[in-house]
Amino acid sequence: MAETCDSIIIGAGIIGSATALALARKGWKPLAIDALPAAGYGSTSASCAIIRPYYSTVDGSAIAYESHFYWKDWPAFLGFADERGLARYVNCGCTILKTGRNGQLAAILSIMDELGVPYAELDAAALQDRLPGIDLNAYAPPKRPEDPAFGLPNGGTISGAAFFPTGGYISDPQLAAHNMQRAAEAAGAAFRFNSRVAEIATRDGRVAGVTLTDGTTIAAPVVVNVAGPHSSKVNRMAGVDKGMKIGTRALRHEVAHVPAPEGLDLERNRTVFSDSDIGGYCRSETGNFLLIGSEDPECDPREWVDPDEYDTEFSEHWRTQVMRAAQRFPKLGIPSDTRGVVSLYDVTDDWIPIYDKSDLPGFYMAVGTSGNQFKNAPIAGEMMAELIVACEGGQDHDREPVGFRLRHIGREVSIGFYSRQREVNPDSSFSVLG
């Protein structure tokens, strides 16, 4: 006889584990299934895990700001001790440069004012105090190294930045997923690893369960796609992709791990730094290192890939990203040995995720996290659990969207913001900034 459970979650990354935890806290007994050997071994493990409150939309920013409070009190949120210890929130704040490309932050700061997010504006001198050695020439637009103007100042200067104290990063994103797994197990969830879902079964017009590659069948009236960069493959298995206006695709990305620029002690002066003028972001990493990622400038080709078949070696992007960062921090060396990660974002058409039901009753999805949803994982899990309970209770979310209360900041958002049926959101940055 087939195994049965009340809900199956495909994928035990940070968001799948959070969904398992939130459902278990509502009295369900979810089973999270993952093809990999442990929670958070997929794209979660490659995450820079930056926490920041600013996005290009009000709802996106509200949820991101709320997430700070979950991470700030992580032990209380989990309510459970993990034998491996707890992931640490390095609440160092984050700095974003005022640039011509982000309209000197006017739109973002107006959203921050609307939400009551604290920030301080820094002039050029304050910025230099905070980040000794920073070069405040403007270089925009970001260029490719083969462009003769690469690395040449454009004649303008950076006027300043905004510093947000409710930000930073999580020390170990994979451990955070493991923490979530342990808390979920304590609440009644189960996890099964090294198990790949190969088929999704339907019966009488609704989802009926899954079949694994080894032939095991598991019956469940609810199945949730949280498969990260594999999300479009899982949606195709369920046949729900045709009922979506917004699609998801896997995008290859590289993050460089390099020694801190000479003269900058990132052990004492931890930082998160976003710089649209050169098209990159960086954050400190343990041992006085710097992680450098891309903000997807228009000049760089986007590498859409098959998540089961992509190049896991570093390419020339690695060096380009480091050289761009060296425009801002001229004392940054360019190491000859490439270190860091090559991984995948699961990107939607407007770089805003999909947290939604589907046209197949009982089949849900938390997908398209677009390189920017690690921070929101605890809330994404709770939103998915609210959505599932409401829909299974008969609510038609497509017509009457389920609401979600952001309890720390005292605001209600509509989960309909993340609908698969939305039009492409024109307010999005169409980049990892969301």
Ligand SMILES: Cc1cc2nc3c(=O)[nH]c(=O)nc-3n(C[C@H](O)[C@H](O)[C@H](O)COP(=O)(O)OP(=O)(O)OC[C@H]3O[C@@H](n4cnc5c(N)ncnc54)[C@H](O)[C@@H]3O)c2cc1C
């Ligand atoms: C390089 C990089 C940097 C990032 N930096 C940040 C950041 O600074 N801040 C931020 O907020 N976000 C960031 N993100 C995004 C964030 O990490 C992701 O949004 C988040 O980790 C996604 O979690 P997930 O659980 O949805 O997916 P994943 O962690 O990818 O988990 C999906 C899981 O599904 C499993 N799976 C897939 N298909 C199947 C199947 N058929 N059967 C069984 N299991 C299956 C996979 O094995 C995988 O473990 C970054 C992402 C990357 C790649």
